[in-house]
Amino acid sequence: MLQILVRTARSYQYSQHSLARHYHRLLRPSKVAPLSSDSWFSIFSHKFLSSSTGNTENVVSEKLTETTKKASAGSSEKSTETANEASAGNSEKVPEKSTETTKEEGRTGSSDGTGSTGKSIRGSPVSWLSLLFLMLTGGGLVVYYDKEKKRHIEELKIASTKPRQGPSVGTAAIGGPFKLVNQDGKEVTEKDFMGKWTIIYFGFTHCPDICPDELQKLCDSIDKIKGKAGIDIVPIFISVDPERDTVEQVREYVKEFHPNLIGLTGTSEEVKNAARAYRVYYMKTEQEDSDYLVDHSIVMYLMNPEMKFVKFFGKNYEVDTLVEGIIKEVQIPRK
Numbered sequence: 001m002l003q004i005l006v007r008t009a010r011s012y013q014y015s016q017h018s019l020a021r022h023y024h025r026l027l028r029p030s031k032v033a034p035l036s037s038d039s040w041f042s043i044f045s046h047k048f049l050s051s052s053t054g055n056t057e058n059v060v061s062e063k064l065t066e067t068t069k070k071a072s073a074g075s076s077e078k079s080t081e082t083a084n085e086a087s088a089g090n091s092e093k094v095p096e097k098s099t100e101t102t103k104e105e106g107r108t109g110s111s112d113g114t115g116s117t118g119k120s121i122r123g124s125p126v127s128w129l130s131l132l133f134l135m136l137t138g139g140g141l142v143v144y145y146d147k148e149k150k151r152h153i154e155e156l157k158i159a160s161t162k163p164r165q166g167p168s169v170g171t172a173a174i175g176g177p178f179k180l181v182n183q184d185g186k187e188v189t190e191k192d193f194m195g196k197w198t199i200i201y202f203g204f205t206h207c208p209d210i211c212p213d214e215l216q217k218l219c220d221s222i223d224k225i226k227g228k229a230g231i232d233i234v235p236i237f238i239s240v241d242p243e244r245d246t247v248e249q250v251r252e253y254v255k256e257f258h259p260n261l262i263g264l265t266g267t268s269e270e271v272k273n274a275a276r277a278y279r280v281y282y283m284k285t286e287q288e289d290s291d292y293l294v295d296h297s298i299v300m301y302l303m304n305p306e307m308k309f310v311k312f313f314g315k316n317y318e319v320d321t322l323v324e325g326i327i328k329e330v331q332i333p334r335k
Contacts, residue, residue, distance in 0.1 A: 174301060174309040176277035180238065180264040183251035188264065190307045197330060198234045200301045202280045204241035204294045205253040212257075214315065218300060219258035221322045229327045238274060239265040240282040240296050302329060 179189050201218060203211035215237060222233040237254055239245035242265055245253075250263035265271070275282060282296035300322075302310045311329050313322055 174277075174279055174312070175303060175307060178270070178274040178277055180266040180270055180274060181247060183247060183254055183263040185247050193234065193236070193303070194307055195305050196234050197231065197305060198236055198303045198307070199326070200236045200238060200278065200303065202238050202240050202275060202278070202282070202296060202299070204239055204296070205245050205249050206241065206293070208293075210298060210315075214298060214300070215257045215261070217317075217319055217322065219261060220319050221326065222258070222260070224319065224323045225326055228323065229331070231327065231330050233326065235261045237261060237263045238271070239263070240271060240275060240280070241294050242266060242268050242271045302326060 175190075177190055179187065182188050199218065199222070201214060203214070205211075215235075218235050222235055225231050225233055235258060237250070239250060245265045247265060250265050254261045254263040264274075266274075278301060280297045280299070282294055285293045285295055298315045300313045300317075302313070304310050311325070313325060317325065
């Protein structure tokens with residue numbers, strides 16, 4: 001019995017390999033579908049139910065041939081039906097696709113802004129509105145550039161004419177004790193002016209142009225300072241020509257400029273000491289009979305209520321800049 005089972009198993013293994021080779025040979029030319037599980041079971045059952053003396057390979061071959069024919073017939077029928085359905089479907093879908101394509105092309109043409117002739121229906125690329133906007137923008141830029149250019153030129157002009165004060169180190173040794181006579185003939189010293197802000201100018205009454213201009217600028221400035229900041233400044237004129245500037249001459253001279261302008265004169269030695277204390281240069285020019293001029297420093301000295309030097313202002317200061325400079329120095333808090 002054991003030998004029969006062994007032979008049967010070997011026969012089955014051999015039949016399985018033969019069947020596989022036969023199946024692959026049939027599959028390549030005819031595209032036969034693979035055998036189903038029922039076909040394999042039918043072959044296997046028939047093999048074991050047949051007699052042991054029968055020819056097993058013939059039975060398997062016959063069964064495989066029948067199964068292959070059935071599979072081929074079914075496959076060909078399905079292929080024919082699929083081809084017919086595909087051809088029918090294509091014939092029905094082609095007109096629909098053409099219609100849909102035509103509609104889609106129409107929509108595309110409308111959205112692109114072109115008609116059937118392919119010409120643009122939107123007009124030229126540059127419209128009147130864009131041209132107007134471009135002109136307005138360009139005009140605005142030109143006006144802005146011109147305005148900025150004028151402003152820059154004005155700033156440069158102001159900066160070039162505005163006096164520049166260099167950095168100061170400590171306090172200049174300007175000022176000191178003096179003894180002179182005022183326009184009323186009263187003897188005065190620097191102590192008579194303590195407690196008040198004063199501004200002192202050295203000149204002479206026979207000066208043709210510079211001294212009158214500077215004194216007028218000084219008097220206009222103190223009036224503006226009073227009105228703008230409410231600060232009282234005492235203007236003082238000290239003569240550097242004691243030979244001609246008598247008390248009467250100085251009194252008549254200062255009346256022409258301001259009622260608060262104080263005029264001081266004295267002997268040659270007293271004037272010399274005062275000029276030396278304030279570092280003022282003066283010298284007579286060439287003499288023609290009794291008419292001569294005096295060359296001197298053109299400077300105004302701002303003195304605080306303690307009669308100490310604060311700042312000097314030269315000829316290059318105008319009334320407005322002089323007003324701003326004096327107010328700034330007066331309002332600076334000091335120890």
